[in-house]
Amino acid sequence: GQQVMQIPQYQHVQEGEDFTTYCNSSTTLSNIQWYKQRPGGHPVFLIQLVKSGEVKKQKRLTFQFGEAKKNSSLHITATQTTDVGTYFCAPYSSASKIIFGSGTRLSIRP
Amino acid sequence: SQTIHQWPATLVQPVGSPLSLECTVEGTSNPNLYWYRQAAGRGLQLLFYSVGIGQISSEVPQNLSASRPQDRQFILSSKKLLLSDSGFYLCACGQGDYEQYFGPGTRLTVT
Numbered sequence: 001g002q003q004v005m006q007i008p009q010y011q012h013v014q015e016g017e018d019f020t021t022y023c024n025s026s027t028t029l030s031n032i033q034w035y036k037q038r039p040g041g042h043p044v045f046l047i048q049l050v051k052s053g054e055v056k057k058q059k060r061l062t063f064q065f066g067e068a069k070k071n072s073s074l075h076i077t078a079t080q081t082t083d084v085g086t087y088f089c090a091p092y093s094s095a096s097k098i099i100f101g102s103g104t105r106l107s108i109r110p
Numbered sequence: 111s112q113t114i115h116q117w118p119a120t121l122v123q124p125v126g127s128p129l130s131l132e133c134t135v136e137g138t139s140n141p142n143l144y145w146y147r148q149a150a151g152r153g154l155q156l157l158f159y160s161v162g163i164g165q166i167s168s169e170v171p172q173n174l175s176a177s178r179p180q181d182r183q184f185i186l187s188s189k190k191l192l193l194s195d196s197g198f199y200l201c202a203c204g205q206g207d208y209e210q211y212f213g214p215g216t217r218l219t220v221t
């Protein structure tokens with residue numbers, strides 16, 4: 001079945017530093033979603049990317065979909081303590097399913 | 111927008127005991143419903159999904175089962191729990207390839 005590799009698994013940054021997580025697939029993706037899960041909480045939808053080379057921004061968050069639609073990234077500029085959590089990429093698979101990546105856990109030193 | 115209700119929030123059960131987790135959805139009709147399990151510090155594993163009443167697809171062979179007796183009700187069950195069934199169980203709803211909305215989850219510890 002379709003799988004994605006998400007790296008890094010963990011990232012510990014100083015508050016104010018940037019953060020990037022990458023999601024890579026061996027197959028072409030129809031679309032990809034990103035979710036954030038705060039510690040102890042449930043995943044919350046952030047965004048969906050559909051078009052080749054698409055770039056979307058949400059305040060300090062920038063999401064990209066690769067030209068070949070096989071990879072995606074999430075970049076956070078100037079991290080804040082509220083950014084702490086695990087970020088998951090989740091490509092649409094088939095038959096109404098999405099497959100979650102393994103996630104990148106972000107921790108921040110204040 | 112959709113609201114997902116799950117209960118209980120936490121549950122401690124002995125090995126070999128039965129399990130029933132319920133998920134109900136408000137604010138939408140004929141949703142796709144999903145059960146995920148998340149081990150501590152790990153990703154989300156899709157267990158079951160349903161595109162309609164009585165329609166259940168199983169993703170991972172195990173001692174769990176799911177049922178959808180009503181359009182907005184999804185139940186996860188087990189006849190005999192194993193230690194490996196411990197985890198964070200999340201119910202979600204969605205439509206097609208659009209975003210999924212998650213419930214607050216049930217943290218299950220099997221002792």
